[in-house]
Amino acid sequence: MWSLFHKFGSPPWLYRLSGSILRWLLPITVIALLAGSVWGVLFTPPDFRQGNSYRIIYIHVPAAVVALAGYYVMAIAGAVSLIWRMKMADVAMRACAPIGAALTFIALVTGSIWGKPTWGTWWVWDARITSMLILFFLYLGVVALYEAYENKELAAKACAVLSLVGTVNIPIIYKSVDWWYSLHQPASIKFTGGTTIDPSMLYPLLLMIVAFYALFTCALLLNMRAEILQREQRTAWVRRLAGSGESD
């Protein structure tokens, strides 16, 4: 266990491992995203109340779910970076922020587009949507904070603290539709109790959630690889890599 933990701390090992993972995970992710989208948009029946606008669910829900999960990944990486001063955890934390921001942006924009035909408005300042907007700013905050510091060690510490403090927002997002009256519907998929969505709609949704998790992993690894190379540019292995003209 500890030897694996130490291996993760090794930039060349992590760079090579990420390369071999991406070689098969990236094509699978693209196929899963395409299959899930085509299935959801063209092969499922319309919702009896919302009609065809509900088809946005196949991108909106997976993006929101993974944007929230991504924040935990970022906060855990931040904690590891703070406690064990592990450079690669700092790299992972930094890599999570732009991906999380992009996924939260997808969730907010698709939610807004879905809101227009369903609620009659593009935006409402209710608890769920406002807390998601705060999540978006938290992700952007981590990106901006890192860039604001000249001393990158201090930047990593500040970002880790911001990530950890921001985790307070995550349970608020999850529970917002139960705690406050909201236009936003409660969760349709529940781990406890009954799921209120028909299997013909549920299966493509589950496929898309898995595909978005895979997308997050791919984007995280790609970002980490770029960051590792820049941080390790003075090492012999990166120079050999640049000299060889290959990136794996």
Next chain:
Amino acid sequence: MYFESVAAALQMEGHGAFVWSAYLITLGAIVLILYAPKRREKRFLRQLEGQIRRSGGNAPGAAKEV
């Protein structure tokens, strides 16, 4: 397929503009989050390669073994 024609799929009984624009924006964001780091990595390696070549294998910043 649920829809009877391509036109019906595009139209989606009046919801087509909402659904398709949501998917297009998502596609753009996905392409960006996958392409941007790959481009950054490639560009960095090219720059470093140029630096190494210009300095005859000894670019500024002593190389250290790991």
